[in-house]
Amino acid sequence: MKLPLRRVEGKELELNLSLLLFITILVVATAAWIVNPRFMRIGNLINILQQISVLGIVACGVGMLLISGQIDISVGNQVSLMGIVMALIIERGGRIPPDAANAWMIQWSIPFAVIVTFVLGAVLGTVTGLVVIKSRAHSFIVTLALGSVYRGLALLISRGGSFTLHGRFTLLGRTRIMGFLPVSIIFLAFVVLLTTVLLKYTRYGRFLYSIGGNRKAAYVSGIKTTAVTMRGFITVGLLNALAALILISRVGTALAGTADAYSLDALAAVVVGGVAITGGKGTALSLFLGVLLIGIVGNALVVMNVNPHLRGILIGLIIIGSVTFSGLSEHKSRT
Amino acid sequence: MGTDTVLRAESIVKNYPGVQALKSVDFDLLRGEVHALVGQNGAGKTTLVEIIAGSVPLDSGTIYVEGVKCDFLDPARSIELGIQTVHQENQLVEDITVAENILLYDLPRTSYRLFSLRSCIRAADQLLQQLGIDVKPGARVSSLTFVEKKLISIAKAFSRQAKILILDEPTASLDSNGKQALFSLIRRYSALGLSTIYISHHLNEIFEISDSVTVFKDGVRVSTRRTAETDVNTVIPEMIGRSSQSLYVRDKTARQTLAERSLLEVVDFHREGTVDHVSFSIRAGEIFGIAGLVGAGRTELAQLIFGVDQRESGSLLLDGKEITPRTPFDAVDKGIGFLTEDRKDSGLVLIQPVYENITLVRLVKEIKARIRSFLNPTRERSAAETVVKQLDIKTPTVLQKVINLSGGNQQKVVLGKWLFAGSQIIIFDEPTVGVDVGSKSEIYRLIESLANDGKFIIIISSDNPELVAVCDRIGVMRTGRLCAELEGNQITEENIVNHSLGLASAGKEEST
Ligand SMILES: Nc1ncnc2c1ncn2[C@@H]1O[C@H](COP(=O)(O)OP(=O)(O)OP(=O)(O)O)[C@@H](O)[C@H]1O
Ligand SMILES: [Mg+2]
Numbered sequence: 024m025k026l027p028l029r030r031v032e033g034k035e036l037e038l039n040l041s042l043l044l045f046i047t048i049l050v051v052a053t054a055a056w057i058v059n060p061r062f063m064r065i066g067n068l069i070n071i072l073q074q075i076s077v078l079g080i081v082a083c084g085v086g087m088l089l090i091s092g093q094i095d096i097s098v099g100n101q102v103s104l105m106g107i108v109m110a111l112i113i114e115r116g117g118r119i120p121p122d123a124a125n126a127w128m129i130q131w132s133i134p135f136a137v138i139v140t141f142v143l144g145a146v147l148g149t150v151t152g153l154v155v156i157k158s159r160a161h162s163f164i165v166t167l168a169l170g171s172v173y174r175g176l177a178l179l180i181s182r183g184g185s186f187t188l189h190g191r192f193t194l195l196g197r198t199r200i201m202g203f204l205p206v207s208i209i210f211l212a213f214v215v216l217l218t219t220v221l222l223k224y225t226r227y228g229r230f231l232y233s234i235g236g237n238r239k240a241a242y243v244s245g246i247k248t249t250a251v252t253m254r255g256f257i258t259v260g261l262l263n264a265l266a267a268l269i270l271i272s273r274v275g276t277a278l279a280g281t282a283d284a285y286s287l288d289a290l291a292a293v294v295v296g297g298v299a300i301t302g303g304k305g306t307a308l309s310l311f312l313g314v315l316l317i318g319i320v321g322n323a324l325v326v327m328n329v330n331p332h333l334r335g336i337l338i339g340l341i342i343i344g345s346v347t348f349s350g351l352s353e354h355k356s357r358t
Numbered sequence: 359m360g361t362d363t364v365l366r367a368e369s370i371v372k373n374y375p376g377v378q379a380l381k382s383v384d385f386d387l388l389r390g391e392v393h394a395l396v397g398q399n400g401a402g403k404t405t406l407v408e409i410i411a412g413s414v415p416l417d418s419g420t421i422y423v424e425g426v427k428c429d430f431l432d433p434a435r436s437i438e439l440g441i442q443t444v445h446q447e448n449q450l451v452e453d454i455t456v457a458e459n460i461l462l463y464d465l466p467r468t469s470y471r472l473f474s475l476r477s478c479i480r481a482a483d484q485l486l487q488q489l490g491i492d493v494k495p496g497a498r499v500s501s502l503t504f505v506e507k508k509l510i511s512i513a514k515a516f517s518r519q520a521k522i523l524i525l526d527e528p529t530a531s532l533d534s535n536g537k538q539a540l541f542s543l544i545r546r547y548s549a550l551g552l553s554t555i556y557i558s559h560h561l562n563e564i565f566e567i568s569d570s571v572t573v574f575k576d577g578v579r580v581s582t583r584r585t586a587e588t589d590v591n592t593v594i595p596e597m598i599g600r601s602s603q604s605l606y607v608r609d610k611t612a613r614q615t616l617a618e619r620s621l622l623e624v625v626d627f628h629r630e631g632t633v634d635h636v637s638f639s640i641r642a643g644e645i646f647g648i649a650g651l652v653g654a655g656r657t658e659l660a661q662l663i664f665g666v667d668q669r670e671s672g673s674l675l676l677d678g679k680e681i682t683p684r685t686p687f688d689a690v691d692k693g694i695g696f697l698t699e700d701r702k703d704s705g706l707v708l709i710q711p712v713y714e715n716i717t718l719v720r721l722v723k724e725i726k727a728r729i730r731s732f733l734n735p736t737r738e739r740s741a742a743e744t745v746v747k748q749l750d751i752k753t754p755t756v757l758q759k760v761i762n763l764s765g766g767n768q769q770k771v772v773l774g775k776w777l778f779a780g781s782q783i784i785i786f787d788e789p790t791v792g793v794d795v796g797s798k799s800e801i802y803r804l805i806e807s808l809a810n811d812g813k814f815i816i817i818i819s820s821d822n823p824e825l826v827a828v829c830d831r832i833g834v835m836r837t838g839r840l841c842a843e844l845e846g847n848q849i850t851e852e853n854i855v856n857h858s859l860g861l862a863s864a865g866k867e868e869s870t
Contacts (some may be wrong), residue, residue: 226731227723233718236707243666243704244775245690245722303709 036343040297043348044312047341048319052279055323062326069205075318076211077102078292079311080266081285083218084259086293086310089221091255092235092302093155093162097170098263099286101147103279104177105140108187110277117189133192140264147173152253153267171207177279187276196273207269214262219307226232229256236304290337292317295345316341362389363425364553365522367412370419372405372577374762376754381577382419387522392544392554394564394585397574397597397796399766400752403557404446406574407524410555411443412436424521437463440521442514444528446557446765446792447702448507450499457482457495460514482513489513490539494652504700505531505652512540516547523547523554527765529563531699531788533651533820534855541567559766559794560821561590567758573597598796606799607827608806619643620677622783622814624663627672632658634838635671640831645805645815646831649822649854655838656818657699660785664689664696676783690722695781697772699788699818705772706760713742713756715771719779745774748804750797766792770801777804783814790824802828817861822851833856 038050065171079099088095116132117126133231151169157164198206224230230251242248266285271277296313317338324331359626365387372380374408379423380402387393408414410421421428436443450459456466457479466477482495491509495543499507512528523544529537544554545569554697556568564571565585573580573596580596619642627636640646648656663674665683673682683689689696698704706715717738725731733795749770753763760771769792776784786805790798805828809815819825825832831845834857844856 094641176655194846224732226725226733229718229721229733232710233714236709237704239704240707243664243686243696243698245687246718247685247687303707350684 032148040345040349041306041309041312044296044309044316044345048312048316049325051319053314055319055327058327062323067244067322067326068340069203069208071315071318071322072208072211073205074322075314076205076207077266077273077282078285078288078318079211079215079268080262080269082289082292082296082310082314083214083307084262085111085289086296086298086305086307087218087231088255088259088294089290089298089300090235090302091231091252092238092306093252093255094290094300095151095164095166095256095259096163096286096290097151098259098289099283100170100173100177101260102267102270102282102285103277104173104180105143105264106271106277106281107177107181107279108143109136109140110188110271112139113181113188113192114186117191135136136192137268139259140268144262144264144267145257146260147263148257149253151260152256155256156214156249156252159192174279174283181277181279182353183279185276185278188271190275192272194272195269196271196275207273210265210269214265215311216309218310221223222307227251227254232303235299235304237303288317288337289343295342297345297349299349315343363387364389365424366422367410368420368422370406370409370421371417372402372409372414373417377586377759378577380409380416383574383577383579385572385579386582387553387555387651388570389553390548390551391569392567394568394571395555395557396564396571396593397560398752398796399589399770399792400576400764401574401597402577403574404526404576404764407443407555409443410436410522411441411445411524413443413445419435426840437518440519441524442516442518442520442522443524444508444511444515444526446526446530448511450507450510452500453498455479455495455498456486456493456502456510458500459510459515460485460495460497461629462514463518473572480675482517484705485511485517489543494503494554503534503657504703505533507533511534514764516543517654519666521552523552525554526557527559527792528556529558529819530791531652533858534822535651535859537563541617548654559798561593562823564593565590575599577647597794600796604616604804606827608802609733619812621675622677623675625673625675627659627662628665628670629658629662630670632838633662633669636835636838637842638833638840638843640814642812642814643809644831645809645817645829647825647832648816648818648835649820649832650835650858652820654835654858656835657787658838659835660696660787660816664694664785666696668693681689687722690719690779690781693721693780693782695776695784697784697786697789699791699814701768701791705775706768708761708768709759711757712746712751712753712760712763712771713739715760716742716745716756716774716778719775719781722803723780742774745778748800749777750800766794769793770797773801777808781813783816784808785816787816787818788820789817790819790821798824822854825849825854826851836860 039188062291081102085098111133116129119129121129151166153167155165158165195206200206230241233246234251235250238248247337270282289344292314293310294300294306295316296310298310320337321334324334363386363465367383367385369382369384370380371382383406385406397403405414409416412433412435420429428439461478461481465473466481475585479495486493486495491513493502493506493509499510515523528540540645548554558564560569568585570582570587571585571593572582573593575597621639621641623639625637627633636659650656662669662672665685673680681692683692683694702708739756746753746756751767751770753767760768773789790801793801805815817825828851831843832849832854833840834854844853
């Protein structure tokens with residue numbers, strides 16, 4: 024069989040996947056636009072970006088990690104747990120009567136919550152990384168287990184209930200600069216840019232690809248493989264912290280399971296974005312397009328007034344389509 | 359078609375993006391013959407045999423096996439037709455036992471049609487003993503060394519009665535014992551009327567074992583001759599397009615002034631069961647060879663020195679100053695390089711482009727040197743292009759993924775990585791496995807010029823002529839010990855073999 028998609032150079036292949044994703048996004052957008060012209064309104068497009076900002080930030084971490092050959096399916100649980108902790112702090116802070124002796128804490132509860140969230144993100148990333156490295160088990164299994172632990176912790180802390188921000192701390196999730204551009208989109212753009220630079224223009228990025236492509240060869244070439252892996256997990260933890268802040272700020276309440284779905288959604292986005300599940304392959308651009316596609320499908324269904332439960336089915340089909348494309352274009356006769 | 363043509367390939371064409379691997383090749387294999395294929399790296403040898411083995415689809419052309427046209431060849435079909443293959447790259451299943459790998463196509467079953475590992479191991483054990491291969495059939499393949507894997511691939515090919523045996527560089531890094539054992543097997547099978555296709559870059563092997571020899575160049579069959587009616591001086595020019603006069607000969611006479619140069623001491627490296635208190639020393643500018651049979655502990659020694667494996671004792675002294683590396687990172691940082699013997703396992707990132715593989719170690723060093731951490735792809739590519747030219751690596755561009763290169767060209771990429779990493783001390787473990795005759799000379803020249811620049815070079819090789827040609831001194835290892843050091847006119851293939859087998863009393867420096 025002749026494979027029309029075959030290319031000699033890795034570059035061309037990546038471009039092609041990006042192109043395919045881009046075309047798919049255009050097709051979905053056009054369909055939605057035809058059914059409901061409101062889809063193309065600038066307001067709705069900004070909405071979409073705002074909606075995907077959390078997913079995008081989480082997926083960037085997961086994507087970089089997966090390129091280095093490690094998988095993390097506890098990210099959703101991490102975000103949930105951090106959301107609970109931060110909402111708890113802010114809620115407690117808000118309950119202090121304004122005339123109490125410790126009223127100054129009302130002001131400080133928000134920055135305190137932000138700091139705690141980031142520290143917690145670093146801690147969770149470190150813990151995951153350490154367990155993966157020390158247990159020598161596959162990170163899929165390790166993060167499956169740790170995800171369960173994090174979910175349990177979140178439930179314990181929240182006692183099954185929820186915490187509410189009562190309208191405080193809306194900066195990250197709801198504020199719009201000049202009443203127009205949501206702050207969360209700026210953070211998304213920043214993270215995507217950072218990922219692009221890291222993956223494409225830094226040695227650290229190159230090491231991620233090398234380790235994902237052949238860990239042993241990378242090790243013998245003098246790369247500190249465990250240190251790079253550790254950094255990868257910590258990066259994921261920190262990005263999850265940012266995601267948690269944005270998400271809870273937007274939603275206003277935190278439940279123990281608020282963000283659990285991001286575990287698989289992020290992985291789906293990353294895989295649609297062409298990162299090989301075996302590591303070593305993928306670019307920041309197609310990663311972002313993967314996130315965008317998944318975000319647009321959800322929004323388009325709502326705007327087109329189609330049953331939103333179709334979303335799951337569509338996303339499943341998109342994943343299959345994307346990996347089939349990568350499989351075909353990467354098809355090689357040598358194993 | 360004569361009745362004694364077992365296999366005929368007619369106008370086979372195979373194109374890869376940017377490369378014409380085979381340009382309408384005809385090939386006949388006669389009954390009972392050993393037919394050698396020779397040619398430069400990337401000439402198309404592997405592509406042809408992989409097509410016959412059914413693992414690579416052809417673009418056009420026809421294959422006849424015993425006069426019957428075979429469409430839709432795939433590996434299973436090819437095995438049914440009686441074709442057994444030892445692939446150039448090991449294709450074993452890493453996570454199951456040796457026995458299961460060997461008998462993968464017809465695993466023995468109990469009377470209840472259930473799989474029985476025990477009977478499988480028993481059958482494999484019998485075969486391995488018959489073939490004289492000393493590997494435990496119950497061991498996991500992933501725990502084997504490179505050469506052991508090679509031996510298991512060979513055993514696998516011999517596990518089934520075949521009509522046609524394809525051996526694609528079977529002797530790569532096999533020692534002289536292993537080679538002789540393989541040759542006697544091949545002879546036994548040709549006496550039974552079995553035909554063999556034999557690919558190797560060692561022309562002495564070709565002239566020892568083959569009945570006819572076909573030369574490939576750039577995807578074209580140049581000639582086919584009876585081996586008896588030709589010789590090296592005819593074959594080499596056909597292969598490389600120039601005469602063998604320009605092949606490498608080292609001038610060792612000018613090497614008298616080493617005494618004042620700085621000294622690298624390898625002191626008392628030891629790890630129970632593999633390496634037994636090995637010590638030796640090298641002067642800057644010297645090329646030190648390590649010879650020995652497979653299993654003598656040479657690779658293990660290199661791994662201890664480089665910090666890949668934990669050692670029980672051992673230190674590395676440069677002019678008396680301790681520089682023993684703790685990890686490979688530390689080693690690279692201290693200016694030590696280590697070209698590993700198994701390129702697929704630990705040498706290359708196969709899915710990355712040629713240039714990223716070549717510059718990898720450089721990047722590691724620059725990080726340590728606190729050079730800004732951004733990449734400079736243009737500079738990287740042009741550096742890689744220089745390497746590609748110098749080593750004559752056959753690839754459409756430096757952006758090609760390494761997995762798409764021929765075996766020998768992949769080897770050159772690993773060599774390129776370490777030759778140009780700027781290390782002060784370099785350990786080469788089987789540096790020229792799978793590299794063609796012409797390129798070998800170029801590589802030896804490069805290694806020599808590194809030595810002339812005052813680097814310390816250690817070469818581990820099972821290719822004794824290579825050691826004799828290149829090294830100033832040679833240490834011979836046997837069962838984990840360095841049992842002899844040869845220099846000057848003691849350096850002969852015969853001496854090396856005798857010492858590695860433990861037959862020699864001749865060596866003056868026998869340190870028992
Ligand atoms: N999967 C592939 N994709 C692209 N090019 C390929 C692929 N496989 C082989 N080639 C090219 O086809 C040519 C012939 O390769 P082949 O492996 O047959 O060479 P060879 O004669 O076996 O060389 P060697 O002695 O190095 O093993 C080479 O130039 C190689 O780069
Ligand atoms: Mg080959």
